[in-house]
Structure formats: C-alpha cells, structure tokens
Amino acid sequence: MPTPHPYSFRFVTLAAFGLLSLSGCRRSSFPDVPVGYREYAYISNGGSNTVTVLDLVYLRQDRTLQVGANPTNLAVNPARNEIYVANAQSGTISVIDAEVNRVVATILVHRQPSFITVDPTGHRAYVANYGSNSVSVLDLDRRREVSVAGAGEQPVQARISPDGRTLVVTNHGSGSVSLFDVTPYDSTKPSSGATLHLRSTSSGCQGASDTVILPDSSKAFVACSAGHQVMAVGLAAAPGSWAAKQNPSLTTDRMLALLDVGKTPVHLAMKPDGGEIFVSNFDSDSFSEIATWTNEVGGTYAIGNRPAQGIVSGDNSMLWISNQGADSIGLYSIDDGKLAGSVRTGSGPGVLAFSEDQHLLLAADTHSGDVAVIRTAGKQGPALFTILPAGISPNSIAIKAIHKK
Template identity: 25%
Template sequence: MISRRTILGGGLAGGAALLAGCNRQPGSGYHGFAFVATAGSPAVAAVDLMAFAVKARIELPAPPSSLILHPDPRQARIYALAPKSQTLDEIDTQARKRTRGLKLGGTPLAALAHRGRLWCLMKDPAVLTPLDLSTLKAGKAIPLPAPPVAFDLEQKAGLAAVTSEDGTLVLVDLSAGRVFPPVHLEPGLGGVRFRSDGKLLMVAEREGHRLDFVDTASRELVTQLPLALSPDHLCMTPDGGQLFLTGQGSDAVVIAYVYRTEIAQTSLSGRRPGNMAISSQPDAPGVANFLFVANPEAGSITVFNVNTQKVVAVTGVGMDPGSIIVTPDQQYALVLNRASGDMAVIRIAAIAPGRAKSAPLFTMIPVGEQPVAAVIVEGV
C-alpha cells in the first residue's frame, strides 16, 4: 500500500514513471484519465491513471455536480453540469481545458446522451431539454407535467422515463417530443431504470419502501415488491439481470432479480450503505464479479461477490466515501471521498476472499474539495 505521506511528498512520481514505461501488466495502471468533479470548488481534476496523480485542474465558472461523457469517444469531450449557476460546460479531455459553456435557463438535475444529443432533465422549469453536441445549442424543450426527480433513457426506442415529485411516472418519445399519459404511483419516488430489453421499468418508491415494475408498452403497473429500506441508490449488473438497492432504513443491500420480478435476498452491509458500482469479468470464467458498496459513516467500502452474493472484503478508504467508478479494464475501483477530498484506489485483483476479508488500498490521490462525480476517458 502507498501511504498518503508518500503521495504528498512526491514519492509516487518516480514510481509512476517506471509504471508508465512498462507494458500493461496487472497493477501497472490504466492508460487514461479520471476526470473528477469537485463540488466544493469550481474545477475538474484530471487524474492520470498511469501515474496516479493529478496532472491538471480545469477551472470552471461554477462548481460542477456531475460529468457526462460524449457518446462518441473520438470527440474527446466531457460535459459538466452546474446546478447553482444553471450552466453546462464542455471540456476538451486532450487539451484538458474548458472550451465552451451554455446557460441552461433552469436548474439541471441530470443529463444523458442519446444520438448526438445531450438530454438535460430540468427541475425549474420542469422540462427535458435537448442540446446539440456539435453546436452546443438547445433545441425545443419538452414540457413535463410535474417537477421531476430522476430519469433514464432507453437507447434503442428513444424513450425517456421520468419520475416526478407528485408520484407520477411519465414516458417520453424523444424523437416526436410526445409525453404519454402518466402512471400514477405514490409521492416520494426516486430513481428509475429500464430493464435491458426495454420492456419493463423499475421504479424506486423511496417513501413507500417499494420497488415497482411497470410495463413499458401498456404503462401498467405489473407488481410492487416491499423492501426493508428506502431505495435511495440503484445499481444494475452489466447484463441487466440483477438490481442492487441501498438506502435508509436498513444496513443492508437488497438484491432484485429483474426478469423474475422478485427479491432474491437482503444482505447485511456496513453502516448506512450508499453508492454502489460493479466490476465485471465476462471473459474470465471463474473470476468473480464484485459489487462495491460505500459506507459513508464508517469511511469504508464493502465488497460483495456478485456470483455468491456474499461479503468478501471490507476496507477503509477515507472520510465520507460517495461515488465509485470502475476502470473499463476492470482493474481498479476508484472511490471519491467527499469529506477528505481524495480518491482511494483499490486494485481489484488484490481482493482475496478469506478470513481476513480485506482489500488493501493501492493508493490515495488528493483531488480537491468535495469530489462528487467522475468519468474515465481512455488514452488521453
């Protein structure tokens, strides 16, 4: 393990140079950058994942809350949403600088890319706004019937599913700009996810402690599954077969089988578990897929074996861990610690099930005040 003292003292740089000159061996780093949004300052940190060090700090007009990748990786662009200033900024990942900005005319909650456009979910006014990524100009907004909470996109059909504060769920045909009649559920809705085949929606009822399944074509409620917690955080396996849920009410992770529309089990985790991420090894038979669960109060990460649905490791990572991102090569899990202002790096191959149930940290990287979101760009 490399200590924080070594990093701050500059000792990591020499080791990073050696790593960069080697072939891609396990543990030698990832050929790319992690771009980290810091909500405590108007900046995005560019972290070299071969050197494991911040190489640039990209100044922005306002603190960002989230980052979105351009759907075409050849464009080398990412986008930063800043709700307080109601703006969106474009960042050139190769030059590592801000290139353009846009005033959104409302408060953005989230954004997702679809067919050359970035769709921004706006709370005030309640609309879905398309942004042309070539010109960075806003198109005609689609009005929503109520202030939204969250949304998801079904890429093939070009559908958006939006949950609202009043307990309604609406489907939106993006190409036609058409909002279908709402599905009336209960107030206190949270996240929403399309099933991988697009035929079913999973809707989190945070106040009702339920997971709702809604048929996409008919917009009819299929079933409601009671939960032992408020489904505040949702995480889907890459194959779309399992949905993991955490939230207030239970120190546990709920596992739902989305094609069977049933709860598989509820597994104990750390104190008040929060954000999650999954590593996948589809081309490596016998190698475990891992679910990483942040435990903000404990300053730790719990690691589940997705195949066996058992805890294999718990490791301390820093103060108030939040977002977790896995590198595309599945070598590293990156954990953003909001209170301590750093990024913990876990080498996934070092996770060894056993009595110790530990996953040693590979390194810690100071990234800035209150890191809240990150995206990974290969080869920049």
C-alpha cells in the same frame, strides 16, 4: 437543488495509507497499455465549482478545471472525446474536450440542472432541470439547447434507453416517472430527435430518484427514495417489433410492481447482463436484490453503515457498495451469495466508477475531498492502492479512455 441524504462522516488521516507521491509514477504490476493510450477520471466537486482531472495511466492529478457553480453530475459522450458537466446553480452545461482537458463551451439550460444523459449516437443530450420542472434537449454538434419539454415536479434524473427510443425522467417532488418518446437521430436529418413527446406518467413512487433500464430496453426500475420501495415499469415495445407482434399489450407502458426493499433506497446497481439489480438502502444499512425477469425481491442483506452506491463487475460476479458511514467499500460475491470482505477508503465514500479495464475502482470521498483508488485484484485480493486529491464535496465520476492509432 436536492441535497444528498444527511450523511454522518468521520475524519481519517491519509498518512496511514502509505500514499504514492503526487508527482506520479507509472503504476507497477498493472496491465500494460498501448503506446499513446490515455485514460482520465473526471470528478465534479460541488463545493468548489471545479472538475478534477485524474490521469489513470500514471495515477496522478492532471489538472483542475473551473466550471459553473455547484456542478452535480457528469456524462460521457460515447462517440466523441467530450465530457459534460451539469452546473446546478449556474443553470448551465460545461463541455470538456477530453483530448486537451479544457472547457471549450458552455450551454445555457434552465434552473438547477441536476442530471445530464447522452444518447447512444452521441449527437443528443437530455438534461433534467430540477428547478424548472422541465427537460432540455441539447444538440451536441451545435452545442445548444434545441427544445424543452415539461416534466413532473423537481425532475432529478433523466436516462435514455439503450435502444434510444425512450427517455425516463424521475420526478422527485411529485413522486412520479415521466416516459417520453424520443425520435432516433438520423444523420440525414440533423433536426431529428430534437422534440420530446410525453408518452405516459406513472405515479406512486415517493421521492423518485435513481433509475436503471434493462439492456433490451424492456423495463425501467426506479428507486422511491422517500419510502422503502422500487418501482418496476414496463416500457412500450416498438410498433412492429417481435415483442409487439407476440403480445400487442406490450406496445403501451405499464406500471408492473412496487417492490418493498429497505429504508431510503438511494441507488440501483444493475448487473451488466441485466438479470439482477442491487438496491442501496441508506437508512437500513443494507442492500436488496431484485430479479428483473420476475420483478421480485430475492432478499435484503446487511452490508455496512449508510450504503450509498453500488457497482457490479463486468463479469457479473462481484458487487461493490460504498458505505458512507464506515469509510469503506463492502464486497458481496454474487456467485457465492455472501459477503466477501471490505476495503478502506477516505472519509465518506459515495459515487463509484471502474477504470476501463476494471483493474481500478474509484470512490469519491465526499467528506475528505479526495478519491480512493482501489486495486480490484492482487495477490492479497482487493486493496486500497492510493488516494488522490479532488475538491470540496466530490459528487460524480466519469471515466474516458482515448485510444490513439
């Protein structure tokens, strides 16, 4: 199973932050929520074989769920109240019912599942099996694996395109990207979408890892984490589509460019409008800015010590980057093109996630085993609000809001 780049951590005490009582109190001076509204953050803890559930309305720990061994990644079902956990050492997927916050099923897959993604319909999921060089297709209605496709060596991530037509799999060991045709799910034919067909493979991306796909499903960008590049890949347009009619060459996949960025690019953060991508360069303490329309690097800028992951606000104006080595999150104003400050966290912040209304930003602190909860707006600007407990080595965050009528 792949392990994160060897980060350097330092211990910080939580007392200095003036934490809220873990018994929980209703967050004050926050936007009101409707009666019956619930929102939870799910944090997979790779070192304790658990998922921590945090209540984001009352800002407290809700419970801890036992899952499989070495959970590495979480996915949210967009159509139903379920969360999925990839358990690398167990070779399984745990299904969490978000209505009751219980593990309700376990799906057997293959060796060392490292990543799970759910299609836009919520009926299918795809699992990258790092240890068996394969991708599993899951039927989420029947909660079982329905087919398996071969991938490259050590597939570390699988992402479905927004239009549901293409599955992009990054093969860390072989330094390649596999593109699969996906048959869209048809409710009148429940077996549709159960088989993957390999469409093309692009090589030359050393340590292929994180991927983003443009909102219009026209391109994928892949971090080549064992080098200093990002690969841009043009995804085949649907036959008969406007794009295909305008340019028949767009009906095939194309490797468009290998873009030089900083050392060890480990994560890609895309603006919601798809116009730019921001690359966290872990070993050069910087991030790079890529224009997706022209496939060009606009610049590389210092941000902090060991940047691990970025996230962009919904209005496309602000980039937040976790600095593993500095126990902080750096802020970059995209509109102004300059650094806008930093916010302290716990020790070794890694993965980031916004609450549904984006008034809160959560950072999983890998070394201190907790989650920093940051207010994104306030009289004095962004600031640490509290820190909530998680487990050992938290490595993924999923957010689920439940709206009761």
